[in-house]
Amino acid sequence: MKIPLSYSLRNLWTRRLTTSLTIGGMALVVFVFAAVLMLAEGLQKTLVETGSDDNVVVIRKSAGSEVQSGIDRVQASIIETQPGIAIDADGKRMVAKEIVVLIALPKKSTNKPSNVVIRGIGEKSLDLRRQVKISEGRMPVSGSTEIVIGKSIAKRFKSGKVGEVLRFGMRDWRIVGIFDAGNTGFSSEVWGDADILMQTFRRQAYSSVIFRLQNPSEFEVIKQKIESDPRLTLEARKETKYYRDQSEMMAKFLRILGISLTIIFSLGAIIGAMITMYAAVANRIAEIGTLRALGFQRRNILAAFVMESLFLGLIGGFTGLIFASFLQLYTISTMNWATFSELAFSFELSPDIIWESILFSLIMGLTGGMLPAIRASRMNIVEALRGE
Amino acid sequence: MNSENNIVEIRNLSKSYHRGSLILPVLNNISLDIKEGEFLALMGPSGSGKTTLLNLIAGIDKADSGSIKVKSVEITTLSESELAEWRASNVGFIFQFYNLIPVLTAFENVELPLLLSKLSKKERREHVEMALKVVNLSDRMDHRPGQLSGGQQQRVAIARAIVTDPAILVADEPTGDLDRTSAEDILNLMEQLVVELNKTIIMVTHDPRAAKKAHHIKFLDKGILNARPQIDL
């Protein structure tokens, strides 16, 4: 780098209006780019963190999710008695037979009903989910019509306070607690007693059986055993994989949409940078001639203009990222297509996204500045000095 | 003519421009010797080829045929990037419109050619301060060109031209954009460079007053070099 960086930077500063418009365009593109990646990241993080690596979810073969699944009582008790299930301090097996159904509850913001997951839980359900903590009130007494609700539900739906009553299935359900499940999908669930819920909804079958592995490395063995048992038409998945699979369609949709959008948008921003850089070259022809006469090589000129354009991209990238980082304050709730139920997740800014955004903005700058920089470096000295 | 004293030796130099299918001869078989420490003015009407001759000596344009030796180096055979390196250490430029970089301060403008040398930052600072002192602008080194008068800008440009201690200085209408007093100053400064620092200056000019300052005057007309004007200027 022979021509000082300050030359490139000060030239950007000299053309403040043009520079800020160009940077503004790039910042918007990077904002959209980062926002979509953050959304996909947030969704995936939420669903992946929902699972634990040593937990196994058993559902009916091909059911895809707990909502579609059904496991009858006989099958459920076969699973319950499998060897390899962890035993807790009280000497009890870490296994829960659960039922998952959807109910429609009115949202606070729109008063429109939205689907919510109700999970009928067993004695061990809470212990199986390390991420779930009761933040207010208490757990329901087993065999009662008491329920606890997730933090996101409390925030987004009507009647979300301890002591209030939800009515569904021709029964009143008293909210006795609110649980905090962090960034996981459980925050968007309502939990009640499995057997009472089955009675209420006249269900004969559980939806899933969840258990903790005594030894996580034995997963394949147990999976093999469950899936080859002719009495069971069930499949076992690690809880982490189960939730990752659920987020796949949505995350893929977001990624495809986001990437194709940003590619198209970035064309606009690259054109903006190109216009700016061509004008920068045109305005400084005599300067370029002088620098060449002083003994600077073509590649020095090329580098100086490319640097200028890279700076444009970089500043645009950082500006876009700063605005995108404020998105972390927002929570998005939308229907998860895999379960047809509401799921709340937030924008998540990971280091990877930061790098990708900055790299992306540099590429935009480089693409926009390359042709003008080449034109600058190719000028004939004598003609350039005459300002042609 | 003692060739050991010659800093520039030009032999049978020809150059023509192509405008579409038209070929316009500019320099026609020119030979010229310039001695070390000489202050030479090139005069001639517009289009006579004087700027082209200057550009060729300075190594920013290519001749069609002939040879140019500067300090015994045949510059017509140098490649483009060799030529650039050669210019950086052997030629100083002074332009009619100063051609300072507007976003850089006077100091940084003068420092610019030194960035191509291997000098340390401290050495560069010393050289720049010295050059600015020669042109008597030490108090303005942090000003940008826009904050300086025309005469001051031209003095910065001269400092930039001498900071690498080149053997020859080429000046194209150095007083063309200046009022009479400033022009006087600049010409005195250039004379001082020749007399005190033993620089060789080749100056293209229209201005008879500027030419008078020079030690020799050569006249170019229709591509041919003469010792006196063919027509009244």
Added chain:
Amino acid sequence: MHVLKLIFRNSLRHKLRTILTVLGVTIAILSFGLLRTVISAWYAGVEASSASRLVTRNAVSLVFPLPLSYKEKIRQIEGVKSVSYGSWFGGIYIDEKNFFANYALEAEHYLDIYPEFIIPPEQKAAFLHDRKAAVAGKKLADKYGWKIGDIITLRGTIYPGNWEFVLKAIYKGRDNTVDETAFFFHWAYLNEMMKKIAPQRADQVGWYMVEVKNPEQAAEVAVRIDQTFKNSLAETLTETEKAFQLGFISMTEAIVIAIKLVSFVVILIIMAVVANTMAMTARERIGEYAVFKTLGFGGFHVSGLIFGESMFITMTGTVLGILLTFPAAKIFASELSTYFPIFIIEPETLYMDVAAGLVVALMAGLFPAWRAINIRIADGLRRIG
């Protein structure tokens, strides 16, 4: 006409810059148009639904069924013309990636209630006579290359097992707002199988589709239906088909809002690009503007030149963008038929394209015009040098 000529010549002075700017506007208008079309595709189901049809489902949520016995009770309710029913089957064809809507329907009445599904009479007869028969939409059949008589196997997710159907009919939409990517078969076949493998799940339907005699009474009929089943084992929720579809969309509202926002972002991006071009152009010509003023032209004329050029560049790009939207939408429609069965450019989208172009042109010209109006003649002339 001199002014127009001047504007035209001015905009060609920096050909490369003008071409790049026009190209940028073209891309922006193209993507804006496509995004708006994605939004209308999202609501396509709502647009296509009829006000004279009601959907009755379990009040708890869609995953809960209703007993088959409700059918007769609903039919007897005043104002009901005919009743049919169906269940969401949710089968997978070969692989999860090949998603399409598939249901089990009580076909005879359903097809009467849905006159927008056009099936050739002989195909319809063949379908009704075969209990394992199925019907596919034309786009769906084209996508997988199905022909009448083909055997199609779906893997059940809600109803376990592999299910084989014989394609007996292919329906077309009455117009291009009808989804041609659905697949349906006889509900009776589903029920017959459920009786064998899971008797407790037999005789249950996902929803009832009710046709009312008079669309104006739809709301009253809906209330009457829900009253009938109040305090029964399965309470119902009855809405017009439109409200039912809107309910689905409201759950994905966040995504729709995001796409809407993003569609405006692209306009902002291009606004920055065009504003940049105009700012550079005006800065270079400030001396000329001063000359115009010297000649006696007012600030109004000078700003007219700037806005005229901004308008010329932006509108050229807008027109090109609109023209390109049509072939692009066609490619989109075939690539994304899984997500958006209906993908048509609405006239409103084109109006919005033009409006966006106008806003961009005006905003981009604003600052340079203001500067040109306020430049003092002497300052402007000095810049010529």
